[in-house]
Amino acid sequence: xxxxxxxxxxxxxxxxxxxxxxxxxxxxxxxxxxxxxxxxxxxxxxxxxxxxxxxxxxxxxxxxxxxxxxxxxxxxxxxxxxxxxxxxxxxxxxxxxxxxxxxxxxxxxxxxxxxxxxxxxxxxxxxxxxxxxxxxxxxxxxxxxxxxxxxxxxxxxxxxx
Numbered sequence: 001x002x003x004x005x006x007x008x009x010x011x012x013x014x015x016x017x018x019x020x021x022x023x024x025x026x027x028x029x030x031x032x033x034x035x036x037x038x039x040x041x042x043x044x045x046x047x048x049x050x051x052x053x054x055x056x057x058x059x060x061x062x063x064x065x066x067x068x069x070x071x072x073x074x075x076x077x078x079x080x081x082x083x084x085x086x087x088x089x090x091x092x093x094x095x096x097x098x099x100x101x102x103x104x105x106x107x108x109x110x111x112x113x114x115x116x117x118x119x120x121x122x123x124x125x126x127x128x129x130x131x132x133x134x135x136x137x138x139x140x141x142x143x144x145x146x147x148x149x150x151x152x153x154x155x156x157x158x159x160x161x
Contacts, residue, residue, distance in 0.1 A: 020105040029112035031146035034093040057122040064118035
């Protein structure tokens, strides 16, 4: 079993990645939000009062990816080179998928997970008025299955000028 990298038993520290090589890194994460059939219809017809749900969630996901280091205390600030946000609208809800790319010294899976989480929370916020029941509760709304689907790293070839 591996030891903890962020603690020595006495204190917490941010891991020093200074001696690691810069590598092209990619991570994809996804998660799902369960919504009522009526809410999904309103989203598809772009009739949610707050505006375009999926466009807003895309922007929120990208912004969250870029701020992951500020939200999760021991994450490094990474030079993100690209973010793709996709949604699959199904009969029971929406699956969000976020792919993050960077050329850096540590992985981008936390950025992908943060992007998915914030995308799903944004969807919830955008539709909460129509998801509430008569008691102000959310009996069918649920966020689930947030996970890393894939991560990759590829050594960068030296650039000859």
